[in-house]
Amino acid sequence: MYLLAIFSPLIGSLISILGGRWVGSKGASLITCSFVSLAALFSTMVFYEVALCGYTCHLYLTTWISCGMFNASWSFMFDSLTGIIMIVVTYISALVHFYSVEYIAEDPHRPRFISHLSVFTFFILLLVSADNFVQMFLGWEGVGLASYLLINFWHTRLPANKGAIKAMLVNRVGDVGLTLGLLIVFYLFHSIDYATVFAAAPYFKHYSLNLFTFEVDALTAACIFLFVGSIGKSAQLGLHTWLPDAIEGPTPVSALIHAATMVTAGVFLVARCSPIFEMAPISLSIVALVGGITALFAATTGVFQNDLKKVIAYSTCSQLGYMIFACGTSNYATGIFHLANHAFFKALLFLGAGSVIHALADEQDMRRMGGLAYLLPFTYTMMLIGSLSLTGFPFLTGYYSKDLILELASTTYSVPGHFVYWVGILSVILTSFYSFRVLLLTFLNNTNAPQRWVGHVHESPSFMSMPMAALGIGSIFSGYLIRDMMVGTGTDFWGAALFSLPYHTHPIESEFSSTLTKWAPFLLSNVGIVLALLLNVGLSRFATNLQLSSLGHTLTFFFNKKWYWDNVYSYYLIRPALGFGYNISFKALDRGVIEIFGPLGLTKSLPLWAKQLASMQSGQLAHYAFMMLVGTTFLVTIVELWDVIFLFLDYRTVGVLFTSALFIMSGF
Amino acid sequence: MIHQIHYLSLSTMLFIIGIWGVFLNRKNILIMLISIELILLAINFTFIIFSVYLDDLVGQIFALMVLTVAASESAIGLAILVVYYRIRGNISVELINLMKG
DSSP states (O other): OHHHHHHHHHHHHHHHHHSHHHHHHHHHHHHHHHHHHHHHHHHHHHIIIIIISOOOEEEEEEEEEEETTEEEEEEEEEOHHHHHHHHHHHHHHHHHHHHHHHHTTTOTTHHHHHHHHHHHHHHHHHHHHBSBHHHHHHHHHHHHHHHHHHHTSSTTOHHHHHHHHHHHHHHHHHHHHHHHHHHHHHHHHSOOBHHHHHHHGGGGTTOEEEETTEEEEHHHHHHHHHHHHHHHHTTOTTSTTHHHHGGGSOHHHHIIIIIISTTHHHHHHHHHTHHHHHTOHHHHHHHHHHHHHHHHHHHHHHHTOOBHHHHHHHHHHHHHHHHHHHHHTTOHHHHHHHHHHHHHHHHHHHHHHHHHHHHTTTOOBGGGOOOHHHHOHHHHHHHHHHHHHHHTOTTSHHHHHHHHHHHHHHTOSSHHHHHHHHHHHHHHHHHHHHHHHHHIIIIISOOOSOHHHHTTOOOOOHHHHHHHHHHHHHHHHHHHHHHHHHHSTTOOSSTTSSOOOTTTOOHHHHHTOOHHHHHHHHHHHHHHHHHHHIIIIITHHHHHHHHHSHHHHHHHHHHHTGGGHHHHHIIIIIHHHHHIIIIIIIIIIIIIIIHHHTHHHHHHHHHHHHHHHHHTOOSOHHHHHHHHHHHHHHHHHHHHHHHHHHHHOOHHHHHHHHHHHHHHHTTO | OOOHHHHHHHHHHHHHHHHHHHHHOOSBHHHHHHHHHHHHHHHHHHHHHHHHHHTOTHHHHHHHHHHHHHHHHHHHHHHHHHHHHHHHSOOBGGGOOOOOO
């Protein structure tokens, strides 16, 4: 059962990709959907046994790599952290599978698509259920690969190719960090098993490591490198640029990548490594700061985007910032809680957006939408639920996790904690602003869509609606239902899965914080909603004038162009790197120095030398006689003056002369 | 008193004259052959000087051997020259340029 929960998506994927020809498009959909549903069913059972009943399960399959002290095995560990993420992933994935059966129905490559969705699910399950870092890394890379294949599903589209390559490469930057982190972990602990590493982590608290001649705290270094991996996968500031471009894939893919699976891997990693992170407070501060800045950055950027999916993508980025800074303030359980809740409403938002896009003949620009509330009442309802949940409207899912994150941040006794509190509370306004901007521009404002589209607008078929309805129910209830289990006072749900030092968290203080602190997120999100209504409905002319003023113009461009992160990267990082690659490492080194010292120099100069040598044989007898005389004289001179010559000439000089002759002869 | 060194310098001078004869001569191949003969004679002379000086017979035996070799060499050389002349019609050194590298 445990293994089937992990491997059934893989089985479904393999059947549909290898046998897609025989089972056909519908058959492939049916098979993968049923296998993923099976995984969801088994995950529920796993969750019941592991998380609810508290029996942590450890399955050892076989040895993978055994080499000296290094011992990586194929083995799985199921604890409550794994259980909760498995259940979220499999459920969201099953719903996305059902949704995409209809969404992608007219595409000729449905078996490939749905198989990639399944393999994606498999890799994320492998990631969360691993019991050692290497197997986790396998899942980590597999998820990156699957995201590449999915974003690039329409591989004839240039933006899809670019987006997929960007996703892959930017993730790879994080993966390098993760790899370094794993190396440091293995160097310190001589083991890559979670159990060993986490048990031994406190003993390495003041252990220092010589890194490039700098003495650094070993655990801090390890944590920072691991967190670099998280930054890449969870699209935190710095390596966030891939996430908005990942919307080039079909919408269900965005739902899967952004909502449930890929981006959550980074949060999962930080939560899983909580015993190490707790021992390295500096790295925790960094985690919190990066998460906080990401939350603000993505929220400000999301406000100024006009692409429906891009707004939601930045919203994901922002919410991930919340999760990460929750982890950074040692409230791992709250971070995971928000992850689980966010999966529901973000998947709902993406699927709703997909429904809108589907209805509007693949138009994604919100400025060309509007008035769809009358034509798509169901989608509107679902998007409204999702948006309210995202803004943290009371008693919806987002309320329970997001407000809790902010309350917990407000009661920390550290500077980074307070910083992220203020940043988070500022992002709340922006979050509700852009959420309602989406609703207004898409559903409520007067329509801007061409008439011929409006005539064809229709509600999505049931295969797309039902998953949305299910997610809508999840978005309403999941936060309330799992709140006491995951973050209730004194809950023992997590067992040994998460670890935070007693003096790092202050749940009681946050429980009894001031009324204003408790109300602040709600009030501020209402401010955001009112602002959105004012600026997009009542005072829209004023808003336009504000944007057209010189400062407003600059600011709008600044936020619309994502704080110019992409421009800065391409001007100062990517272009110089490409230039270096072509001009220096390719032209000067590969085609230059190495070739001239190697094949090119020899092939060019040896024939020249040979020709010159050969031209000395003119055929004239007198010349030969002359050469003989000169040769004899030369030989005698050398022999006689050997001691003197040796003073000035040694083999190194000869070598230098020889190689410089190569340069001259090859016409460099 | 004539010393050993005088004989030796004489033979060396003959040798160098022979070499210069080979080297400087651009016109006549006969002169070249003669110069080679002169070189061989200078060497012969040296052999004999050392044979007398060291009171050892081997040098003279060697000189006799060199005489025979020189004789056969010039015979063959002249034969080649004659054959060459028959083909080319002249024996000017400058025109012998068929042995290009």
